[in-house]
Amino acid sequence: MTIKALGWIIALLWIITLILPISVVFSLMKLAEGKNMGIQEPIFSLSNGNLSLTIPFYINNTGFYDISEVSVKIKISKANTAITTLSKNLPNIPAGRMINASCNFSASLNEIFQRHSTLLTEDANLDVDAALHFRVAYAIAFNITQNFPTRWGAPFQNLTVYGVAYNNTANVFSFSISFNNHAFFPINEPLTIELYNSSGEKVSSALWSLDVPSGETFQELIEVKITDPSEMTRSGFIRLFFADLKIFEEEWALP
Amino acid sequence: MSELVPRPSRRKIGLRIARAFLLTAAPGIFWLIIWFLTSMLLANFPNYQMLFSVLAWGLLFFTFAIALAEGTIYKYLLIIVRAFFLIAYLAYATNSGTLNINFENFTLTVEFVPLLALMIVINLLDIARGLLQAIEFAAQSPKD
Numbered sequence: 543m544t545i546k547a548l549g550w551i552i553a554l555l556w557i558i559t560l561i562l563p564i565s566v567v568f569s570l571m572k573l574a575e576g577k578n579m580g581i582q583e584p585i586f587s588l589s590n591g592n593l594s595l596t597i598p599f600y601i602n603n604t605g606f607y608d609i610s611e612v613s614v615k616i617k618i619s620k621a622n623t624a625i626t627t628l629s630k631n632l633p634n635i636p637a638g639r640m641i642n643a644s645c646n647f648s649a650s651l652n653e654i655f656q657r658h659s660t661l662l663t664e665d666a667n668l669d670v671d672a673a674l675h676f677r678v679a680y681a682i683a684f685n686i687t688q689n690f691p692t693r694w695g696a697p698f699q700n701l702t703v704y705g706v707a708y709n710n711t712a713n714v715f716s717f718s719i720s721f722n723n724h725a726f727f728p729i730n731e732p733l734t735i736e737l738y739n740s741s742g743e744k745v746s747s748a749l750w751s752l753d754v755p756s757g758e759t760f761q762e763l764i765e766v767k768i769t770d771p772s773e774m775t776r777s778g779f780i781r782l783f784f785a786d787l788k789i790f791e792e793e794w795a796l797p
Numbered sequence: 798m799s800e801l802v803p804r805p806s807r808r809k810i811g812l813r814i815a816r817a818f819l820l821t822a823a824p825g826i827f828w829l830i831i832w833f834l835t836s837m838l839l840a841n842f843p844n845y846q847m848l849f850s851v852l853a854w855g856l857l858f859f860t861f862a863i864a865l866a867e868g869t870i871y872k873y874l875l876i877i878v879r880a881f882f883l884i885a886y887l888a889y890a891t892n893s894g895t896l897n898i899n900f901e902n903f904t905l906t907v908e909f910v911p912l913l914a915l916m917i918v919i920n921l922l923d924i925a926r927g928l929l930q931a932i933e934f935a936a937q938s939p940k941d
């Protein structure tokens with residue numbers, strides 16, 4: 543009797559073991575067909591020193607099983623050195639249900655560019671490792687990883703300071719700045735300008751509001767008021783900061 | 798009369814081998830069909846052909862040996878050995894329930910540890926059943 547019962551249990555368990563992976567494959571095929579999955583246009587934004595990426599998507603789980611442990615991980619590196627790793631866990635998708643959600647990634651500019659400050663001023667080739675993980679029927683997990691190269695567009699490409707002048711009567715130091723915003727996001731954070739004399743003393747600092755859309759060229763004359771003209775010399779150096787990161791330093795000399 | 802003794806025994810062995818071959822042929826066809834169905838789909842799995850061949854030939858060998866050992870206690874011992882072989886081989890061949898397929902710059906990893914655990918449980922149950930059957934057989938026919 544026990545042997546017979548064991549035989550039945552074994553047969554039943556083998557049927558379950560064989561049917562489960564086959565039905566999981568069919569379930570995924572049903573999910574993949576038609577317009578059961580879709581990604582809308584990603585939205586990039588830059589605010590308070592944080593770079594945000596929002597990818598809205600929808601999944602209509604027409605398969606037989608619940609999809610759980612859904613997560614997305616993106617690792618961006620330059621010459622085998624990791625720049626940033628973004629990961630996001632997404633909600634479970636029960637069978638027969640449709641979900642509309644968005645995948646939000648946020649990273650501090652300071653964190654990203656502290657070790658790779660050249661990325662702010664120079665275009666570069668980056669490597670992206672993207673991974674999607676999910677589990678079907680709480681039993682079989684799938685991990686899809688893809689690595690591909692991508693071109694990084696620097697937000698301050700060709701950053702140049704020129705046309706330095708000083709007005710003795712008004713005590714105004716002026717210069718022109720130009721750069722191309724090659725980044726995929728608009729620049730709307732202020733630029734901090736620090737002016738130093740030949741002794742290395744700070745003679746003035748100012749904040750300059752920027753609003754440069756992606757792909758646009760910025761070119762403007764900037765005027766900085768010198769509070770103590772006695773500290774002013776005929777040469778020195780200028781520093782530009784963006785989101786607390788030094789992006790430019792160059793010597794200046796009055797003509 | 799004593800000269801006639803080996804004849805039925807040889808015939809019996811011949812019949813036993815023929816029966817074992819016939820009983821092995823059915824699973825052989827089954828594995829062949831599975832091979833045709835999966836070889837195209839799973840061609841990208843590394844060493845798939847070798848891993849599948851070892852599993853199929855291993856199980857066919859056990860089917861043949863078990864059929865040949867019908868009516869003896871060795872049948873149950875072979876059932877137990879087959880279950881141990883399946884546990885060890887499935888864990889090894891599936892890399893403990895994790896399979897990787899590599900394309901150019903794309904990797905698919907399938908992790909089915911719960912399913913592998915279920916297969917191990919099934920084989921452990923098979924071992925238990927084999928032991929019970931062996932005990933029952935030994936109790937019923939002490940001559941064997």
